[in-house]
Amino acid sequence: MQRTDMTETPLHASEFRRIMKVLFSRGVVVFGIVVILALFVTAIFAPWIAPYDPYKLDLNQTLVQPCKEHLLGTDALGRDTLSRIIFGTRTSLMVGVVAVCIAASVGMTMGLIAGYFGRWVHAIIMRFIDALMAFPVILLALVIAVLLGGGLRNVMIALGIGLLPAYARLMCGQVLSVKENDYFLAGRAMGAGNLRIMFRHVVPNCFPPLIVLITMMMGLTILAEAGLSFLGIGIEPPGAAWGAMVNDGYQYLLTHPILSFAPGFAIMLVVFSFNMVGDGLRDALDPRLRGVL
Amino acid sequence: MKSPSRNGKIVEVDDLKMYFPVTRGLLRHKVADVKAVDGVSFHIKRGETLGLVGESGSGKTTVGRCIMRLYQPTSGHIIFEGQDISQLSEHQMRPLRSRMSLIFQDPYGSLDPRQSAGSIVGEPLKVFHLANSRQEYRERVEELFRIVGLDPSMMDRVPHEFSGGQRQRIGVARALASNASLLICDEPISALDVSIQAQIINLLEELQERLKRLTYLFIAHDLSVVRHISDRIAVMYLGRIVEVTDRKTLYENPLHPYTKSLLSAVPVADPFLEEKRKRIILKGEIPSPLTPPSGCNFHPRCPMAISKCKKEVPPLRDTGGGHEVSCIRV
Structure with missing residues (x-):
């Protein structure tokens, strides 16, 4: 009865079980979930998992090929690649989570307001969103990051702004379709206030596709962060980020390909996992596939 | 119980017009109006049931929603319990909303799928602060469940666990929650199975008997049902009322x-009479409310039309005993 709006999963228990069943019956989805969980564990426990200090230079051991002491070798400054990849997990996940949170919260609020109030409010907000959408995400993030200056925090803000249009558009569309339902009219007819209708009736019914988008966007955001740090915008030099590692390593691509390939593979694995889980969620939440899956 | 009026009129609608603009182009300039309701006047007495019939697209639902002030009428007056509500702001309307409720046609779309049955029924109590404690709230919701013939133990279930008839009962319970005096029933049974239809009709009649002074505006297209439940009936055609009695x-x-012609389309249960039944079959389709015919908008399909019908809009006039008709040939 006293259900709070958006925090609790709005899905009904039996429906929730069905979704879980569909999700876990797929190999790649389970694989993706396992990888994502492992990634979070790695990020949290990085100092204990990493065999070496990722920042420690060892000029006697530069560009070591993979061996027993250094499983993935060392880079030009003698830092252990594996340890740097493990610490890079922190950067990637943090940027991913924070940027997606910024994009989702701001974008969804804008979409909710635009869709709910319609008319000129809709026109103003959505034209602004269209303007943002006109630029490629990376380019937009690049410009914002340059304007704000480098650093992890600004990259997160830049990506958050760059990815916001997708959420705003989807949310707006969802709100418009929920508004067509009679229960929306019922709320208005009984004189319920705007906030009550929004958070009690509209938002909970908008959620399923947004959950999918959030999952899929995690992969995209991490990829975008890697792209930005490859381009040299993002984390400051000693810090470990996968994109920056790919960039550092590619000067030695012919002799020491592992330096670029290892972080590249990590990026690929993460993006693939998030996409697979997102795909699985999309199918599981699609009411048209209910019964088929 | 078909009692005549007791305390006069609860609703008076005077020359109500509701035009929906059709817009085109980038600047959304208006190119035309859909004349959904085009000059409708009627009243409902307290405690009676007014049936509003007409084919789809005749504007019955729009009339109901204008009275609920879900739409801002283009012109005309709506007097509810002595107060003209046609120009009130949403803020001014709010206290009045507890006095009128809407029952929807679709028992699936009208209940929020993410809310429990109990919180759907109890929502008006919260909106109008009608319960002082959680205890009182729960008791009131349980009582509402019992009134509409649902087991209060089903309060925590969500709508899709109920059958169509049960869902419609939830809708009725919600409409009753705020002690409304006017219930606008917008085709409350046309989406239900025939066997369930009777249950809901009986429930509505029972409620009217039990909660005195409950007034219904019963919108429907099923003539037999309307005949069963209504005290008076208004017939609509293309945004206008053609007959009230x-x-x-x-x-x-x-x-x-x-x-x-509408009545001639109702089948008779007796096969001998059914064989003799003469049907008046109208030619053509109901015209678009975007471009209604001139004069009496029924003239293109009317078997009795004369040339004068094309020019004059026939007013609704009393032929005696409250029988109002809008036709110059009568």
């Missing part, structure tokens, strides 16, 4: 040619 007169002595 009490139930008995309408079915025994319909005057408007449209009403006659």
Whole structure:
């Protein structure tokens, strides 16, 4: 009865079980979930998992090929690649989570307001969103990051702004379709206030596709962060980020390909996992596939 | 119980017009109006049931929603319990909303799928602060469940666990929660199975008997049902009322040619009578409310039309005993 709006999963228990069943019956989805969980564990426990200090230079051991002491070798400054990849997990996940949170919260609020109030409010907000959408995400993030200056925090803000249009558009569309339902009219007819209708009736019914988008966007955001740090915008030099590692390593691509390939593979694995889980969620939440899956 | 008026009129609608603009282009300039309701006047007495019939697209639902002030009428007046509500702001309307409720046609779309049945029924109590404690709230919701014939133990279930008839009962319970005096029933049974239809109709009649002074505006297209439940009936055609009278007169002595043809379409249960039944079949389709015909908008399909019908809009006039018809040939 006293259900709070958006925090609790709005899905009904039996429906929730069905979704879980569909999700876990797929190999790649389970694989993706396992990888994502492992990634979070790695990020949290990085100092204990990493065999070496990722920042420690060892000029006697530069560009070591993979061996027993250094499983993935060392880079030009003698830092252990594996340890740097493990610490890079922190950067990637943090940027991913924070940027997606910024994009989702701001974008969804804008979409909710635009869709709910319609008319000129809709026109103003959505034209602004269209303007943002006109630029490629990376380019937009690049410009914002340059304007704000480098650093992890600004990259997160830049990506958050760059990815916001997708959420705003989807949310707006969802709100418009929920508004067509009679229960929306019922709320208005009984004189319920705007906030009550929004958070009690509209938002909970908008959620399923947004959950999918959030999952899929995690992969995209991490990829975008890697792209930005490859381009040299993002984390400051000693810090470990996968994109920056790919960039550092590619000067030695012919002799020491592992330096670029290892972080590249990590990026690929993460993006693939998030996409697979997102795909699985999309199918599981699609009411048209209910019964088929 | 078919009692005549007690305390006069609860709703008076005077020359109500509701035009929906059709916009085109980048600047959304208006190119035309859909004349959903085009000059409708009627009243409902306290405690009675007014049936509002008409084919789809005739504007019955729009009339209901204008009275609920879900739409801002283009012009005309709506007087509810002595107060003109046609120009009130949403803020001014709010206290009045507890006095009127809406029952929807679709028992699936009208209940929020993410809320439990109990919180759907109890929502008006929260909106109007009608319960002082959680205890009182729960008791009131349980009582509402019992009134509409649902087991209060089902309060925590969500709508999709109920059947169509049960869902409609939840809708009725919600409509009753705020002690409304006017219930606008917008085709409350047309989406239900025939066997369930009777249950809901009986429930509505029972409620009217039990909660005195409950007034219904019963919107429907099923003539037999309307005949069963209504005290008076208004027939709509293309945004206008063509005939209003009490139930008995309408079915025994319909005057408007449209009403006659509608009634001739109702099948009779007796096969011998059914064989003799003469049907008046109208030619053509209901015209678009975007471009309604001139004069009497029924003239292109009317078997009795004369050239004058094309020019003059026939006013709704009383032919005696409250039997109002809008036809110059009657």
